[in-house]
Amino acid sequence: MSRRQDRLPVQVDPYRLAEQGREYDGELPLRQMKRLLPLLATETGVAAVSLRFGVDEMGVHYLHGTIQADLSVACQRCLEAMRFPAEIDLSLGFVGSTAEADRLPGDHEPYIVESVPVMLADIIEDELLLALPQIPMHDLEECPAQDYVEPEEEQDKAGQDNPFQVLADLKKTPDKD
């Protein structure tokens, strides 16, 4: 008998699911993720998740698994949509406080459970938010705005037009009497 389920629960008690060794496969629509949405260029698509709750030999209640999502974010150079495939390996250990997080044994990332139940989608969304690049940008050769930036970047390389250098030069200029 498999305990794997295809329907994701909405609200969960992570400690209880861990003790029950529950496993889930499923999909979460991105448009439900209200914190993630403002960072996305398109809100279509899903996060495909495969989750395995359990308790390890140290007594850590954990969530292992994977999250995969084909996200679309705005390139900060050209502001056009770019694909960002998120592939996340989950290894979370549930704790009740930051103090407990500091003492978490093993190599689990602590996930602080402030109150039970937890929205399962919040855990997934947190991980996607962490995976997003701070400043998403196309590779330069793929960016539609490359023609506008290249000269500037070349100048930087040559050490020209450094604003601090300009200031230094101004200070050196002697005052005329």
Ligand SMILES: [Zn+2]
């Ligand atoms: Zn771009």
